[in-house]
Amino acid sequence: SNGKTIIKEWLFQLMHVEQNMVRSPRSYNSQIGVPLSVFQMNEHHDLAIFEAGISQPGEMKTLKEIIEPTIGILTHMGTAHDEGFHSQEEKIKEKLLLFSDVEVLIVNEDAIKLSQFWNKQSATSQKIITWSTHHAAANLFISKIEKKTHTTFINGVYLEQSIQIRIPFTDDASVENAIYCWLLLLYLGYNQQEIAQRMERLHAITMRLEINEGINRCTIINDSYNSDIQSLSIALDVLNQQNQHVKKTVILSDILQGDKDKNQLYQSVAELLKKKNIHALIGIGEEISQYAHLFEAQHSFYHSTDDFLRQHSFHGFSDEAILLKGARTFTFEKINQRLQQKDHETVMEIDLSALIHNYNFYKKQLRKEVKIMAMVKAFSYGSGSYEVCNTLQFHHADYLAVAYADEGVTLRESGITLPIMVMNTEKHSFESILNYQLEPEIYNFRSLDLLIATCDRLLYNEASNPVKIHIKFDTGMKRLGFLSHEIPQLIHRIRSDK
Known part of the structure; x- marks a missing residue:
């Protein structure tokens, strides 16, 4: 199914403020990725969002036993991995194994094959919640979709109320x-007004496809993970967003979509390329080469990736956007390497085992009641914020410290739950500090006043969730911190503002 990673990441964006959440890293949805994802959970998490993907029968049973979901979302049924199943119905049946014991399953009622399949099931006891653009009886009926230049308005009806x-x-x-x-948010009881505000702030998610500088002033879009018509359409949208180039070129392998009629399939591909205004097509594979006559754009065809690499002149690529879209068996990474602009780079390897060795060494030198705060500002001094912090969290470090609030926000959004101190508390940062339960360093009365004012403006409930702060004193460097003669006034302010 398509959209799993996007939906997972967007749900995290929409709900992480009030939920202590854990989610699959990137697209960890395989037989190996799912266990690694679930391993992140601990007793502090309120909600976990995991994605599961399969490529052949028998795989979902294992993933279900690992995840044991209570809420299910069956996303758009794409054609990826169709070649691993005898039929679309077999593939749907395999996917639905994941949801056999969920309390509620969310589906798109307009997915006709899915609806027909569910109608055949007599033993399903789950509560099924649907959305639809055609059926007014759906739980969420989408009555209108209006696209503007950069935004889309979506109107719907939920519980007989018109919402947008x-x-x-x-x-x-x-x-x-x-x-x-x-x-899902409506089902969980979120206020529609709050949902609408958060939806407006959704931001794009980096997916598998990569955009890199290519040879001869080209831009290379590498989406060579799979090759099916649905994901091709999405990748073509990304290609057309590269407005810095007039010419758009697609390098496409055979489309692997099971037993679908090949003539009809490649006719659909040809129509899609025409609709997306693609200037040139390079087809690679025995199958796509047989249907060369269907394509109107400038085209050339090769029976294999190696044939293309041997016979095609790469000097001909110049000042254009190039999409690489191929099934993994075609090893398009070879083409990507040839097309990418060569960079000379230095690689720094971070030994996390050495980091923990050093951490434990110093910890042993201290009394048990002494806590350790790890300074991880500036992306852990270039070592990788999440990787370092996640390792420290796993080994029960006491505290982390960052320079600015946005660094702490990034760590929270990456699943770091350790206490995080923020050293530089700028005026605009206090709202994020409170929302993400960061701990500001207060070093003068102005920063204290700003914190108190932000709490008042947000109607922050200190009784149920006290604000933790760190007070900095000037010990002689004359940079930041309260001076000795300010301490009595500081004590008075803190006591009076409780």
Whole structure:
């Protein structure tokens, strides 16, 4: 199914403020990725969001036993991995194994094959919640979708109430993914006004495809993870966003979509390329080469990736955007290497085992009641913030410290739950500090006043969630910190503002 990673990341963006959440890193949805994802959970988490993907029968049973979900979202049924199943129905049946014991399952009622499949199931006891653009009886009926230049307005009816959201995207995939998120939040009881505000602030998620500088002033979009018509359409949208180039070129492998009629399949591909105004096509594979006559754009075809690498002149690529879209068996990474602009780079390797060795060494020198605060500002001094902090968290470090609030926000959004001190508390940062439960360093009366004013403005409930602060004293460097003669006034202020 398509959209799993986007929906997972957007749900995190939408709910992480009030929920202590854990989620799958990136696209960890395989037989190996799912256990690694679940391993992140601990007793402090309120909600976990994991994605699961399969490529052949028998895989979902294992993933279900690992995840044991209570809420399910079945995203758009794409054609990726169709070749691993005898039929679409077999693939759907395998996917639905994940949701056999969930309390509620969210589906798109417009997915006709899925609806027909569910109608055949007599033993399903789950509560099924649907959304639809065609069926007014759906739990969330989408009555209107209006696309503007950079935003999309989505109108719906839920519990007989007309509601609306606006998202900062216009592509069809983002609209569909946003509706799934919308319906889940409505089901969980979120206030519609709050949902609408958060939907407007959704930001794009970096996916598998990579955009890099290429040879001869080209831009290379590498999406060579799979090759099916749905993901091709999404990748073509990204290609057309590269407005710095007039010419758009697609290097495409055979489309692997099971037993679908090949003539019809490649006719659809040809129509899609025409609709997206693609200037040139390079087809690679025995199958796509047989249907060369269907394509109107400037084209050339090769029977294999190696044939293309041997026979094609790469000097001909110049000042254009190039999409690499191929199934993994075609090893398009070889093409990507040839097309990318060569950079000379230095690699720094961070030994996390050495980091923990050093951490434990110093910890042993201290009394048990002494805590250790790890300074991880500036991306852990270039060592990688999340990787270092996640390792320290796993080994029960006491505290982390960052220079600015946005660094702490990034760590929170990455699943870091350790206490985090913020050293530089700027005026605009206090709202984020409170929302993400960071701990500001207070070093003068101005920073104290700003914190108190922000608490008052947000109606912050200190009784249920006290604000933790760190007070900095000037011990002689004359840079930041309260001076000795200010201490009595500081004590008075803190006591009076409790």
